[in-house]
Amino acid sequence: MAANEDQEMELEALRSIYEGDECFKELGPSGFQYRVGDNGDPKAFLIEISWPETYPETAPNISMNAFFNNQISPAVKQSIVVKLREQVEANLGTAMTYTLFEYAKDSKEEFMENHLPFNNMLTLGNDGSLDPANLTSGKKRDKKEQLSKSQKRKLADKTDHKGELPRGWNWVDVIKVMLQNLRDVLPGSEKLAKTGSKEDE
Known part of the structure; x- marks a missing residue:
């Protein structure tokens, strides 16, 4: 049973008001949950209120720590609790659980x-606070390109023991390019093509 007569009366009132309301849940004679918003609503949240023995002369305990609220940032949860506590101050000494749920x-x-x-x-820092380096915007990370075994083998054949390509691997043969350009520009320059090295022949 509730600890005092005021609590017993409020408990009976809450049961009759919220009878059949699937958002309301009685956790015990002095603990209650109320879901604000529908299931699947991204802005829905769950408030837990529990009464200490001296409630309503003292403030009820208000919590947003239910698993249901795990998609809500700590800052938003804290701001909701602060606003609800302002209402508690205004209603101290009276039955206020219904008032708090309706206000929410x-x-x-x-x-x-x-x-x-x-x-x-997200991982927490050493002091228990959120590590901003781990905050993600929800974007999926880009996947690394998967190479087949033969592609990996070819890549390994081209690289040295450090995994680096040899110096000059992508250099262009300057003489060949110049000769090609001359052939395109000058008439009768086909003979110039034969002045390359013996390797080119």
Whole structure:
């Protein structure tokens, strides 16, 4: 049972208000979840509220740590909790769980205006904070070109022991190019083609 008479009355009221509402879940006599938004909605989020023994004279505990919220950035979660706590201050001493859930529903667009889908599988830095080097824009990494065994063999034959191509492997034979250009430009320059080295013949 709830710890005090105010909590018992609020629990009964919550059960009757949210009866049949699939967004509402009672975690126990003093703990509740409410999903704001539909399943599959990228801006949907889940609020957990639990009552300490002295609630409603003291503030309820508000959490956004449910697995359902793992696509929401820590900054957005924190801002939602801060705004809900402002409502708690205004309603301290009264039954406020329904008020908080309804406020979250009415303010969903405002709460989620800075929301971008967030990958919670990022690695954390040594201090437990997010490492910005691991933040990705969701783009797939470019795949490396896969080479066949014969392509790898040919590449290995062309390279030295360090995996580098020999110096001058892509140099152009300057004499050949000049002769070709002369042949194209000068009439009767076919004889010039025979002045190359013996290798060329």
